[in-house]
Amino acid sequence: MILDNIGKLVESIEYKSQLIGRKERLVCGVEKTRFKGILIGFIITLFIVGLPFISYYRGGF
Secondary structure, X not given: OHHHHXXXXXXXHHHHHHHHHHHHHHHXXXXXXXXXXXXXXXXXXXXXXXXXXXXXHOOOO
16 A cells, blocks of 8 residues: 555656656757747748749739
């Protein structure tokens, strides 16, 4: 009976520590690639928004 409670407690602690570790790895990965993602998003946005303006002013459409 006491060993069952200890086993459940150990499983709970292992599960929670795995969740904390997973969260920390995710946060680290997001922080590491944040600048690159913002830069790529900005370039793609300029391309998507800028291309119709360039086409329009060159006499397209």
